[in-house]
């Protein structure tokens with residue numbers, strides 16, 4: 586998205602300017618923040634090439650339970666054998682001067698442990714969402730990073746993604762008038778055998794994994810924190826996949842201004858991630874809002890009609906996210922999605938589960 590300096594000043598007033606800072610402030614002379622990626626699975630396969638293609642980030646370490654896989658990836662990114670760790674010897678990373686930060690790309694229940702161990706090793710932490718499986722873990726992660734004086738950012742990539750930011754800006758600029766209501770959903774039909782349906786590893790079901798995108802979006806779209814939450818959960822398919830976590834969650838949030846948001850998530854059906862925002866002077870909708878490419882913003886307000894397909898391709902979200910965190914690390918700045926942002930979502934997830942009668 587091309588933002589003018591006037592736009593940038595207005596965003597500054599909204600506290601959003603730093604999210605665009607890299608566009609105006611090319612970091613060509615900045616040093617590189619050197620990352621070790623922990624957990625070489627699907628999301629890591631997006632982050633690895635993204636970090637490598639930034640001007641301010643570099644992959645210099647790997648942490649994996651599978652040495653053969655780590656060796657293959659190390660060869661691709663020129664990571665020396667001495668900078669490949671496993672989960673047992675991970676703490677030795679403290680002695681590695683060529684690693685500044687870690688990217689935690691592990692199952693949810695492992696985020697707290699590896700964030701805390703990395704902080705104790707003196708490394709900055711970029712941790713995947715959901716931040717943790719409980720509020721207590723999230724607080725411990727924040728405390729550990731503060732005590733070690735290292736940065737903690739939760740990888741809410743939509744906070745750094747232009748179409749989502751465009752939607753926020755239109756709303757803040759008053760294009761839609763007074764926002765009244767939001768609808769959002771995100772879900773997919775999960776396969777048996779995934780760690781995502783193992784409560785011990787995942788913490789919970791689709792709300793932790795994909796529903797969190799709708800929850801977080803309602804917060805950044807409104808710029809408010811939910812005042813009241815009501816939720817329902819259900820499991821329809823008794824085929825063994827949902828013995829430990831629920832299949833469906835649907836919840837409503839009322840914000841202090843009176844805006845009401847209705848959200849749904851599932852592991853039982855394909856539910857393309859989207860949101861629709863209804864205001865007194867128009868509406869906007871972002872389809873594919875939470876996936877890696879193909880985001881489409883449509884809107885009608887005050888005589889204006891928009892239909893914008895974002896041409897950016899994967900892994901552009903991860904490039905923006907890595908650039909932002911590296912920029913913060915190098916300049917001693919607080920990330921736009923710090924641990925406290927993840928903690929807030931953990932609190933709302935807990936409330937949603939409580940309202941739905943699910944024990945975390």
Ligand code: NDP
Pocket residue numbers: 623624625626627628629648649650651654690691692693713714715740742780786794
């Ligand atoms: P994967 O299962 O694809 O990868 C997780 C990796 O963690 C594994 O490949 C493995 O790496 C390591 N691991 C260590 N212990 C275990 C274990 N007991 N079971 C399974 N894996 C283990 O998961 P994803 O990459 O899809 O998800 C990882 C995290 O990223 C999750 O928290 C998820 O919510 C988040 N995520 C974020 C997305 C985003 O867009 N921001 C999208 C998708 C996921 P190794 O073999 O190297 O040890």
